Amino acid sequence: MGEPVLVDPGPPKKGNAAPAAKAKTGAFTPSGVSPNRRARRSYTIRLWAVKNSRFLEWFYRNFASAFLFLHPVWKKLGYNRVETPVTFVERNVKGLLFDCRMCGQCVLSSTGMSCPMNCPKQLRNGPCGGVRANGNCEVEPDMPCVWVQAWNGSRNMVAGDAILKVQKPVNQSLRETSSWLRVTAEAAAEREKNTAKEA
Numbered sequence: 564m565g566e567p568v569l570v571d572p573g574p575p576k577k578g579n580a581a582p583a584a585k586a587k588t589g590a591f592t593p594s595g596v597s598p599n600r601r602a603r604r605s606y607t608i609r610l611w612a613v614k615n616s617r618f619l620e621w622f623y624r625n626f627a628s629a630f631l632f633l634h635p636v637w638k639k640l641g642y643n644r645v646e647t648p649v650t651f652v653e654r655n656v657k658g659l660l661f662d663c664r665m666c667g668q669c670v671l672s673s674t675g676m677s678c679p680m681n682c683p684k685q686l687r688n689g690p691c692g693g694v695r696a697n698g699n700c701e702v703e704p705d706m707p708c709v710w711v712q713a714w715n716g717s718r719n720m721v722a723g724d725a726i727l728k729v730q731k732p733v734n735q736s737l738r739e740t741s742s743w744l745r746v747t748a749e750a751a752a753e754r755e756k757n758t759a760k761e762a
């Protein structure tokens with residue numbers, strides 16, 4: 564076996580470009596860190612969402628009600644058929660606002676509007692032990708820890724204590740599917756079950 568070839572990483576990279584530069588050197592890079600997907604260097608919009616978590620909580624609640632109201636429409640068109648366009652919209656809207664990774668099991672309302680899938684370790688139940696003294700991530704030193712942000716965001720929210728609820732591990736089979744539609748279909752099924760019970 565030959566000697567490993569070391570590539571000069573060049574001047575230090577900032578933001579999400581750092582993992583790509585690190586990967587080029589042959590150094591270990593966590594598999595969840597995709598140089599392609601982690602392209603954004605600025606966290607401005609993500610931090611805006613956390614700062615405005617109370618407004619977004621209110622907005623999401625009404626948005627979910629509107630989606631549920633439209634359940635007969637989704638049902639008539641077929642949930643499977645509307646999945647592709649709705650997923651497209653969800654990916655782009657939430658991608659812009661939260662750097663959403665389309666895990667398919669959105670927990671934003673329980674995490675102060677800070678998406679936990681942006682954690683390089685993809686932790687869903689709080690920070691690791693590596694948060695820096697300035698509140699940044701140990702893997703990406705210039706990125707604010709998503710869990711520090713989650714806690715800050717949750718303190719502004721009416722139902723912010725939902726952050727204390729233990730989240731299930733990510734079901735990978737739901738990746739790239741629409742959380743909006745799944746939550747709506749589940750809420751509609753629950754509503755129908757309750758109506759049947761009362762009848």
Ligand code: SF4
Pocket residue numbers: 657661662663664665666667668669670671678679680742
């Ligand atoms: S929790 Fe999942 S669906 Fe919600 S914003 Fe993050 S990656 Fe997207």
